[in-house]
Structures are given as C-alpha cells and as structure tokens.
Amino acid sequence: MVTREEQDLAVKILDEKTNRQLLYYLDICTRCGICKDAxxxxxxxxxxxxxxxxxxxxxxxxxxxxxxxxxxxxxxxVEATAPNDKLLEDLYRASYACTSCRRCMYYCPFxxxxxWFTSIGRAMLVAIxxxxxxxxELADAAIMKGExxxxxxxxxxxxxxxxxxxxxxxxxxPAATIPxxxxxxxxxxxxxxxxxxxxxxxxxxxxxxxxxxxxxFEAANYGYFYGDTARAKKIAQRFVDEAKALGVQELIISECxxxxxxxxxxxxxxxxxxxPFKIRAVVDVMHDYIKEGRIKLKxxxxxxxxxxxxxxxxxxxxxxxxxxxxxxxxVAADYRExxxxxxxxxxxxxxxxxxxxxxxxxxxxxxxxxKVEQIRKTGAKVLVTPCENCRLxxxxxxxxxxxxxxxxxxxxxxxxxxxxxxxxxx
Amino acid sequence: xxxxxFIVAGIMVYVAVAVFLxxxxxxxxxxxxxxxxxxxxxxxxxxxxxxxxxLKLGKDSLLFPQVLDTDRWMWFFVIGMHLAGIGLFFGHLxxxxxxxxxxxxxxxxxxxxxxxxxGGAIGISLFIAFTYFLLRRxxxxxxxxxxxxxxxLLLLILLLVLLGDHLRLTHPFDxxxxxxxxxxxxxxxxxxxxxxxxxADKWVLDAHVLTANMLLIYFPFSKLVHAMGGFAxxxxxxx
Ligand code: SF4
Ligand code: SF4
Numbered sequence: 001m002v003t004r005e006e007q008d009l010a011v012k013i014l015d016e017k018t019n020r021q022l023l024y025y026l027d028i029c030t031r032c033g034i035c036k037d038a039x040x041x042x043x044x045x046x047x048x049x050x051x052x053x054x055x056x057x058x059x060x061x062x063x064x065x066x067x068x069x070x071x072x073x074x075x076x077x078v079e080a081t082a083p084n085d086k087l088l089e090d091l092y093r094a095s096y097a098c099t100s101c102r103r104c105m106y107y108c109p110f111x112x113x114x115x116w117f118t119s120i121g122r123a124m125l126v127a128i129x130x131x132x133x134x135x136x137e138l139a140d141a142a143i144m145k146g147e148x149x150x151x152x153x154x155x156x157x158x159x160x161x162x163x164x165x166x167x168x169x170x171x172x173x174p175a176a177t178i179p180x181x182x183x184x185x186x187x188x189x190x191x192x193x194x195x196x197x198x199x200x201x202x203x204x205x206x207x208x209x210x211x212x213x214x215x216x217f218e219a220a221n222y223g224y225f226y227g228d229t230a231r232a233k234k235i236a237q238r239f240v241d242e243a244k245a246l247g248v249q250e251l252i253i254s255e256c257x258x259x260x261x262x263x264x265x266x267x268x269x270x271x272x273x274x275x276p277f278k279i280r281a282v283v284d285v286m287h288d289y290i291k292e293g294r295i296k297l298k299x300x301x302x303x304x305x306x307x308x309x310x311x312x313x314x315x316x317x318x319x320x321x322x323x324x325x326x327x328x329x330x331v332a333a334d335y336r337e338x339x340x341x342x343x344x345x346x347x348x349x350x351x352x353x354x355x356x357x358x359x360x361x362x363x364x365x366x367x368x369x370x371k372v373e374q375i376r377k378t379g380a381k382v383l384v385t386p387c388e389n390c391r392l393x394x395x396x397x398x399x400x401x402x403x404x405x406x407x408x409x410x411x412x413x414x415x416x417x418x419x420x421x422x423x424x425x426x
Numbered sequence: 427x428x429x430x431x432f433i434v435a436g437i438m439v440y441v442a443v444a445v446f447l448x449x450x451x452x453x454x455x456x457x458x459x460x461x462x463x464x465x466x467x468x469x470x471x472x473x474x475x476x477x478x479x480x481l482k483l484g485k486d487s488l489l490f491p492q493v494l495d496t497d498r499w500m501w502f503f504v505i506g507m508h509l510a511g512i513g514l515f516f517g518h519l520x521x522x523x524x525x526x527x528x529x530x531x532x533x534x535x536x537x538x539x540x541x542x543x544x545g546g547a548i549g550i551s552l553f554i555a556f557t558y559f560l561l562r563r564x565x566x567x568x569x570x571x572x573x574x575x576x577x578x579l580l581l582l583i584l585l586l587v588l589l590g591d592h593l594r595l596t597h598p599f600d601x602x603x604x605x606x607x608x609x610x611x612x613x614x615x616x617x618x619x620x621x622x623x624x625x626a627d628k629w630v631l632d633a634h635v636l637t638a639n640m641l642l643i644y645f646p647f648s649k650l651v652h653a654m655g656g657f658a659x660x661x662x663x664x665x
Contacts (some may be wrong), residue, residue: 003509018460019460019462020457020458020459020460020462021659021662023456023457023460024457024655024662025659025660026658027649027651027652027655028649028658029649029652030649030650031568031571031572031649032500034496034500034572036567037496037497043569044529046567048567048570048571051567051571053571054567068647069647070647074575077573077574077575077661078573078575079573102469105469105663106469106491107492107495109486109487109492109493110652110655110656110659110660111486111659111660111662111663112624113467113662131638144433161435208566221466258617264466265465265467269464269466270466286461310652315470316470317468317469317470319472321469321470321471338637342471343469343470343471348537351636378434
C-alpha cells in the first residue's frame with residue numbers, strides 16, 4: 001500500500017519536473033485518440049493503457065488533482081486522482097513499457113511527446129522505490145565502474161588482448177594496436193559492452209587511418225532507461241570526463257540509439273554545460289569515411305536481398321535516414337525498403353530498456369508483430385540496423401517467427417565488404 | 427429586457443468575455459513563465475530554415491496531415507468543423523459590421539440569400555461534426571480514453587449549435603433585431619428589440635447566449651486551449 005509520504009514525494013517529483021513543455025502537453029491534449037494507431041504496443045495488444053494518450057493521462061490526473069483549479073473544484077469531471085496504488089501500478093506498466101520511439105509524437109496533431117510523460121512517470125516511481133529494479137541495478141553497476149575505474153582498468157585492457165590479436169591479423173599489421181587513454185587523439189570511441197563493437201571499429205578506424213582512442217566505458221545508459229536523470233548523467237559523465245581529459249575533438253557513440261540520443265540531445269541540458277567536443281553517431285562517421293574515400297567497400301558484394309530498419313533513436317529522433325541507407329546500398333546487390341520507413345518507421349518493440357526487462361518479454365514479442373509483417377513483406381534475407389537494442393529485439397522476433405533472416409550491425413556489414421589485407425575471419 | 431435576459435444576455439456576456447480574455451492571457455503567461463527545458467526535442471527530418479519551419483508549423487497546425495494519414499473520417503470532420511468555425515466567426519461578426527465589399531458586390535438581397543445559405547450550411551455542418559465527435563467517444567478505445575469533461579464539453583457545444591441553428595433556420599431570420607442587440611452590447615446598454623422581446627424565440631436566444639457564455643468561461647480551463655497551445659506543441663516538433 002502506498003503511504004501518504006510516498007504520494008507526497010511522487011507529487012513533489014512531478015512538481016519539480018513540470019516545465020513549459022509539460023504544461024503545454026497537459027493542457028492541449030484533446031483525447032482525440034489519433035495517436036492510438038501510432039503505437040505498436042497498443043496496435044498489437046489493444047490494451048488501452050498502452051494507448052499513448054492514456055499513458056499521459058495518468059500523469060494528467062495527478063497533476064490536475066494537486067495543481068489545477070478544475071481538479072479542486074470539479075475533480076470527478078476532470079478525473080483528478082491521487083497517486084493511489086492502482087494509478088501507480090498502471091503508471092509502472094505505461095511508463096516502463098514505453099519504448100520511447102516517439103512515433104506517437106509524429107502522428108499527434110499537436111506533436112505531444114508522450115515520452116515526456118513516461119519519463120516523468122519513471123522518475124516518480126524511482127523516487128518512491130517502485131522503479132524497474134533491473135534497470136536500477138544495471139545503472140548502479142555502471143556508476144560503480146566509473147567510480148572504481150582504476151580497479152577495472154588493467155582487467156579491461158587484459159580482456160582486450162585476444163581482440164587486439166584478431167585485429168592485427170585481420171588488418172595484416174603486427175604493429176596495429178587498440179589505443180586506450182591516448183592523449184590528444186582526435187576521437188574517443190565509446191563502444192558497447194563486450195568486444196563485438198570494438199573489433200569491427202578498430203578495423204575501420206585503422207583502414208581509415210583515423211586518430212582515435214577507445215573509451216574504458218560502455219555507451220549504454222541504464223540510468224536513462226531507469227528514469228533517473230542523476231544516475232543517467234553520472235553514467236554519461238564517465239566518458240565525458242574521459243574525453244575532456246584526453247582533449248579529443250569528437251566523441252563517437254557506437255551503434256546504440258539511446259546512447260546517442262542521451263549524448264546529442266539530453267546531456268548538455270542535464271549537465272547545464274556546453275561540451276567542448278562534438279558528439280558523433282558512429283554510422284555518420286563510417287558514412288564520412290566512405291564518402292571521403294578513406295575506406296572502400298565492394299559494390300554489390302552482398303548478394304542476398306537486404307533491408308534496413310531505422311532505429312527510432314537514429315532516424316526519427318536522431319536524424320540519420322540517408323547515411324545508413326547509403327552505406328547499405330553501397331554494398332547491396334538487392335536493396336529492399338520496408339514500408340512505412342524513415343520518420344514513419346515502426347518501432348521494433350525493443351527500445352526504452354525493454355530488452356533488459358524480462359517482465360516485458362511477452363509484450364516485446366507481441367508488439368513486434370508490425371515489424372515482423374514489414375520484414376516478411378520485403379522478402380529480405382539480411383536486415384541491417386545500427387542499434388544494439390533493435391538487433392536484440394529483431395533477433396528474438398526472427399527466432400520466434402521463423403523469419404529466417406540474418407541480422408547485421410552496420411559496422412559488421414562495412415567490415416564484411418572491405419578488402420582487408422590480413423586473414424579472413426575464422 | 428426582463429431581468430433574466432438582462433443577466434444572461436447582458437451582464438453575463440461581459441463577464442464571459444472578460445474571463446475568456448483574461449483567462450486565456452493568463453494561461454499563455456502561465457505557459458511562458460514555466461521554465462523551458464533546454465532538451466532539444468525536435469523530430470527529424472527538421473525544417474532547414476525558419477521559413478520552412480514556419481510553413482511546416484502552419485501546415486501541421488491548420489491542415490492536420492498526420493490525422494489525414496491515420497483517420498480519414500476524423501480528418502474530414504475536424505477540417506469541416508474548423509472551417510465551419512471560421513465561417514461562424516465571420517457570420518457573427520456580420521451582426522456587428524457588414525462585410526462591405528461582399529455587400530457591394532451582391533446587393534442587399536444577394537447578401538441575405540448568401541448569408542442564409544452559408545449560415546445554414548455552417549450550422550448544419552457543425553451539428554453533424556459535433557454529433558460525430560460525441561458518438562465517436564462512445565466507441566472503444568475512445569470511450570476508455572474520455573473523461574466526463576470531454577462529453578460535457580461536446581454536449582455544451584452541441585446545445586449551443588442547436589440553439590443557434592434554431593435561430594438561424596426555423597423562421598425568417600430577423601437580422602435587424604440581432605444587429606440591434608449586438609450593437610447594444612457593444613455600447614454597454616444591453617437591450618432586446620421589441621420584436622425579440624415579444625417573440626417566443628427570446629428564450630432560445632437567451633439560452634443560446636447563455637451556452638456561449640458558459641463555453642467562453644470554461645475555455646481557458648479546458649482542453650480547448652489547444653487552439654493556442656497547439657501551435658507551441660507543433661513548434662517544438664521542429665525545434
Ligand atoms: S493524438 Fe495527441 S491530442 Fe490526440 S489523444 Fe493523442 S496525444 Fe492527445
Ligand atoms: S513513444 Fe512509442 S511506445 Fe511510447 S507511447 Fe509513443 S508510440 Fe507507444
């Protein structure tokens with residue numbers, strides 16, 4: 001049972017998070033329901049709680065109760081409600097299930113950003129200890145790594161030895177290294193956990209003769225998913241500080257949609273500082289290398305039919321529609337576009353931290369049906385997408401729906417279609 | 427004017443207009459006073475320059491292309507309702523000022539015929555559109571999404587439209603009397619003409635003005651502020 005103190009705390013968070021954007025959104029939604037067809041989760045499940053405006057309505061009910069005249073004079077007419085147990089349970093599901101794809105914002109006639117509500121919903125839940133536990137734990141682990149990096153440094157470098165050996169072999173250069181902590185490097189590359197986004201980028205950077213350094217930290221930001229700005233900022237600050245200390249000119253974020261979004265669009269607002277370097281999405285960097293002729297791809301080397309999935313945070317919310325397509329088209333003999341695409345692209349269903357939250361596994365599977373239909377219609381055998389969450393989600397959809405496709409990252413596709421002087425992969 | 431008419435079609439009109447204006451200005455001030463998050467919130471593709479951004483804002487806010495993409499019937503009724511709303515505004519304005527160029531072109535008789543056809547069409551279109559919006563709310567999932575306010579607002583508007591339609595459509599339209607009334611309001615001496623005072627329609631006119639007053643008073647506190655805030659929302663989209 002929620003206590004009075006917890007309710008007050010949740011309302012306090014709502015008050016603190018209330019800004020101009022939220023006030024607009026609270027006031028102007030006409031509950032027309034146009035956004036219903038935009039949300040893959042509502043479309044697939046028919047569950048009204050997943051209808052974007054319903055998610056927002058939960059916050060609106062609480063806001064009305066505490067902060068409006070209507071809520072005080074005619075509470076039942078405007079459905080003003082205290083954050084009771086039922087509301088908080090609904091808020092949990094509505095907020096943490098949202099993949100933050102913002103497809104609903106695209107279709108709303110007033111461009112209401114539902115994620116503005118769901119992220120406040122998450123923050124309110126975190127404040128009263130009802131946040132998604134797994135996301136909180138993953139966020140804390142990342143922060144802990146940041147605070148104790150001296151303890152982790154040698155282990156991390158040691159763990160890269162095999163990758164470095166493979167890298168040397170692939171580029172046929174025994175002197176090649178994976179630089180870490182390189183002062184004055186042009187770029188700091190922030191990879192994902194594991195080595196699968198380190199090896200291909202090391203090869204690409206090497207071939208492009210780029211001056212780079214590898215970050216000791218991973219790009220993914222579970223603090224952001226958790227809905228806790230303070231944690232999210234700390235996680236990102238780990239490599240912001242690293243980049244500042246090295247004096248790099250750009251920070252390259254690996255194929256991770258939300259990590260790019262955090263750095264390009266949110267971090268400066270959170271930290272109230274202007275970053276002294278540029279934020280780049282790795283897909284844009286690879287595109288530049290190809291355009292400038294710094295790396296060469298074999299045209300038409302990918303013979304199977306191939307399609308491209310726009311990750312929401314890379315396309316609609318990140319601005320890269322043509323760059324990734326240009327890369328795929330440069331190597332594909334048979335490129336097939338999904339419909340709809342670009343700004344109208346369906347979310348794969350795996351964003352917003354969902355791939356880490358097993359409680360939403362069934363929802364992920366069901367709400368991915370639009371994506372399954374889209375992929376099937378193309379008849380493609382390969383799907384390329386530059387986002388780890390999308391790849392994990394589509395791998396799952398592939399397996400559960402027997403799509404029989406191969407899912408590739410953009411950097412793997414690039415490396416596969418480069419003529420490398422060294423050994424072929426085993 | 428009897429005391430009831432004097433209150434609802436006299437004093438209350440001033441109160442309603444004042445609440446509407448002050449409330450709407452206050453609402454805008456309240457929005458502008460709240461700190462704006464510096465998060466860059468726009469979606470892509472972004473308009474490349476301020477001119478294109480303004481064009482996009484106009485297109486999104488006035489033509490609702492995303493609604494057309496999603497729900498054609500809704501788009502049809504929404505566009506119809508908003509267009510009729512603009513016509514309605516000019517129709518009522520004509521009770522205060524004659525639209526001279528049109529009057530000169532058509533002559534008194536022509537103008538009357540046009541006004542009665544257009545006014546009638548607008549009244550009927552609004553009735554149909556708001557009936558559609560109301561019925562739509564009874565259908566799932568709109569039913570679950572709706573709050574009592576949504577129904578009450580639609581019922582109020584429907585009543586207002588019905589009363590207006592009654593005045594416009596049921597008998598020969600007494601333009602001179604309505605003009606006298608509007609002008610008396612403008613001169614802060616609210617009065618009904620003798621023709622209105624002794625007609626059965628006096629109560630209909632009272633009720634029409636009363637519902638209009640209620641709508642004006644509720645406007646700044648209702649979702650109808652989307653008429654102002656909708657532009658702000660759509661501007662954030664291409665930020
Ligand atoms: S489309 Fe926009 S205005 Fe309509 S219900 Fe959804 S969020 Fe509200
Ligand atoms: S952001 Fe995406 S998942 Fe969230 S409510 Fe909107 S459409 Fe649904």
